[in-house]
Amino acid sequence: MTVYLCRDAERLANGPDLAALAGWLAEREPRAEVRMAPGPCDHPERWLEGEGTRAERPVLAVCAADGARSELQARARRLGFDPVAVEIVDLGAASALAHDRAAATRGARAQLAAALARSRAYRAGQPESTKPVLTWDREVSRRSLFTLPPIRWDVVPAIRDEACAAGRGCRVCATACPHGALAFAGGRMTLGKPQCTGCGACVSACPVGAVELPGASLVQVEAQLDALLAREARDGSPAGILFLCHASAPSLARLPRPAAPYPVDWMPVELPCLGMVTPGWVLQCLAGGAAAVGMLACRSEDCRFGRRETIAGRLAYCRDVLRALGAPGDAVRFADVTDERALLEALARPLAAAAAPDGAAHLDLQPDRGALAQALGGLARRHGGAPAPTLDHAESPLGVVTLAPGCTACGACALACPTGALALEHAGADLSLSFDGARCTACGVCAPVCPEKVVRLDRRTDLAALARGRQALHRDHVVRCEKCGGPVATRALLERFRTILGGDPALATISRYCEACRGSIL
Known part of the structure; x- marks a missing residue:
């Protein structure tokens, strides 16, 4: 693995100390080769020319990521690299979020640690994970007009049929897709590439982790967040996770440098789209060591997801949950790239007094593993909130299943449940239908298959039910x-x-x- 540091980064206002970064990398990653790359870095793929397989998964730390990601990836492909495996770290953004050189170096260090973690977690996609796109309607450099064909290869999700629960009636990914790109046909869930924008909403929505998006897989995002929340990368400074999409990322580097330190070290986490970010991600970050979580939205016309109201609803849910737990709702923040003043205010607004995080913990973003329930329990203990708050909300990522009289214990609901939240358990001649709220993603598959129509699902976050664990709903x-x-x-x-x-x-x-x-x- 090779890390390239652009020499021009030190010329930035509050630019990071490259020598300190190189020394830290050499100590932390002794098997990684660190190179000082000459600027300018308007075409960082030139650093890879002649490298061959020695830099199979390179990390390019540039002083300005101008947003031409697709062009860089196209050139990396021509050089023989897997373009999605090329990690880009925007040192300009790290500098823009810092009030002095020490803070910029600290932020760059955390971003490099996160990029290396993402790279190690990367799994190459299959041919079905790409689609060709004509680029005549997109702005490209003058050089590209003569050297690149007018086609780029966009990354799209792929479905692992062996893990998919569509055969049992699950349609969560299709419901989450804002463009109708997913449909059940021929006994399996299929993706219509022409309709897909690669927003990634289906990836985070899938209750069993059967949808993969190379370059933005759940395991990569987990690795990235774990690295950013690790105290050693930030010298113990409080961290804030700032989710943003590829379209809004360049706006960070253009921000005026703060005259005073922000209340937290804001750590950008760039995704294909904010539509990927679930309430579970936000709350796990807060439980896992983040002092705050922000979301930076792109312009509406650039949004791959196109459902701003859904994102707003998820943020509202997170704030409501935090308040119910006795935590400050303002720990979750939102800003738009079209309003720089509001963005700066959101970044600089002081945090309400709150209990300090217990420390970083591993995040598990797959919805069916109960990590969100553990995060909520940890937040409740930390902030001393209501012992058993219950919140009904349209964007609750958790559900509660109840039974009306008339259950015959046929097991149809348990057979259909993709996460195992519902289970039919046998003990000799006795059996019970049980429910584990920590594993329920409120997918709604269970209720329609009940022949007696006695199963009810509510989108509800119930801490008391989560604390009880698996409970019998019906015995027979x-x-x-x-x-x-x-x-x-x-x-x-x-x-x-x-x-x-x-x-x-x-x-x-x-x-x-x-x-x-x-x-x-x-």
Whole structure:
């Protein structure tokens, strides 16, 4: 692995100390080669010319990332590199968010640690993860007109069929897609590449982690956030995670340098789109060591997701949860690139007094593993909020399943549940239908498949239910066949048969014998 540091970065106002960065990298990453690259870095891919496989996953620390990511990736592809594996660190943004050189060096150090962590977590995509796009309608450099074809290869999600729960009725990714690019056809979930913008909303929405987006996979984002929240990269300074998209990233480097330190070290986390960021991500960051989390939106016409109201709803949910837990809701902030004054105010606004984070913890962004429930419990303990707050909210990433009278323990809901939140558990002739709220993503697959229509799902965050863990919703007993001892049906199901059949003589046979033995008796 090779890290390239642009020499021109030291000329920036509050530019980082490159010698200190190189020394820190040599100590932290002894197997990584650190090179001082000559400026200007308007075409950093030139640093890779002649490198071959020695720099298979390079990290390019540039003094200005001007947003021409697709052009850089196209040139890296021509040089024989996997373009998505090339990590770009914007030292200009780190300098713009710092009030002095020491802070800029600290921020650049954390960003480099995060880029290296992302690189190690990267898994190359398959051919189905790309789509060709004509670029005549996009602004490109004069050099590109003569050296590159008018086609770029955009990264799009790919679905791992072996992990996908669409066969059990799950349609979460299709519902999350704002462009109708996902549909169930031919027994599997399929992606329509022409409609896909690569926003990544399906990646973070999938309850079982079956959707992958090379360059922005869940494991890469986890690794990046873990590195940014690690205290050693920031000398113990409080961190703020600033989520932003590729389109809004260049605006950071253009910000005027702050005259005084910001209340936290803001750490940019660049994603394809803010549509990827779930409430679970935000709350896990706060529980895992971040003092604040911000979101920087691009211009509406540039947004790949196109649902600003959904992003606003997610932020509102996070603030409501924090207040219910006794934490300051202002720890979650939002700004727009079209309003620089509001952005600066959001970055500089002092944080309300709050308990210090316990320290960094590993983030787990896959929704079905219960990490969000653990994060909420940690926040509640830290801030001493209400012992059992309950919040009903349209953007709650958690759900609560309840049963009306009439459950027959058929298990249809448990079979359909993609995360295992619902489970049908057997213990001899006894069985129970149980629910674990920590694993429920409120996907809604369970209710429609219930033949008795007694399953209800509410988008609700209930800390008391989460703390209790798995609980039985319904208990029943399996009646055994009088002839062979095999299972006949649950008592509740037989009672349902009695209601339907009334005095039908066949009821006696159905109630006493299994399906195999009924034929020989009749």
